[in-house]
Amino acid sequence: MPAGDRALAWHQRAYRSLLVLYPPSFRREWGPAMVQLFGDQLRHPRRPGRAVGVRVWLRTLDDLLSSVPRQQWEAFMEQTSTINRAVIVTSVVAIAAALGTGLAVVTAGIGPAIPLAIVLAVVVVIYRHQLRRFVTRRQGLWYRLLLAGIGLAAGVWLAGMAYWSTHETTSALFLIVGNTVFLLGVLLVLAGTAMGLGQLWRRTRQHERHT
């Protein structure tokens, strides 16, 4: 193999290894054509010169920076159904609401607690009335954990509000029990979300294998 061909093969191997950054479905469909086009740029440069390789690599790296995130995003949007996206968004909101409410309980800040309670209520309503009909029995555990966690965190917050409205000081026992139950609620929310996302990830992998 002549030195020029060897160098070209090396460049193409290096570029092919970078294609791992793209989503598998895109790589399978367009990878060979992309490697060929990359090779064409080196074999038949439009502006011949000594720094052809450098120019092609600079353009390629610039292209990777812009096209990889776009293709990953498009693949995510194609592979996840509307309901899965709703689960992700709601889970993120649920975690943020639970953590924010916890902060409000610990610091006894009434101000942030009210909007957070509203967010929490909205999340519960969405889960109960919108997502429930899409959730099968097999998927149900993560969903029940998430709901239980939100319920616990909301219950602790309401109890705390009721307690502080009638007592001037907070007993150590109330703080320990309240914080423990709240922490349990947060852990349930996190566990439920992790299981839900794990299920989504497995389903996406199965989808990729079949396409």
Place this chain on the structure above:
Amino acid sequence: MAAADNREPSSFQPLPTTALYILLALTEGEKHGYALLGDVERLSDGAVKVGAGTLYGSIKRMLGDGLIQEAAERPDPRLDDQRRRYYRLTGLGEQVADAELQRLATLLQRTGARVAGRPRLGEA
């Protein structure tokens, strides 16, 4: 691609820059990826330089939208690499290219005189 065929050309507007240049390049005939890469650069006077990822990402979307299609016939293997994939415009693609050029022409008509009459930076 029945769903794409039912779409109005105006529903694609404004067309992404790379997609417009690809459509314009394909009005000259069937082309493969490397030829399109060069044509995008030539038609834009070097202002738009795309790489393989951007080009095939655009081609994938345009195939999905029914603006272009892969050509079934391959050139003579003695004249070209058989592995190359060739693309051509569809009827919808032609309509979309015309509509986008019309939109740009209208824009130029409305603003061109104003831009031309404006003093440039550094002029009194």
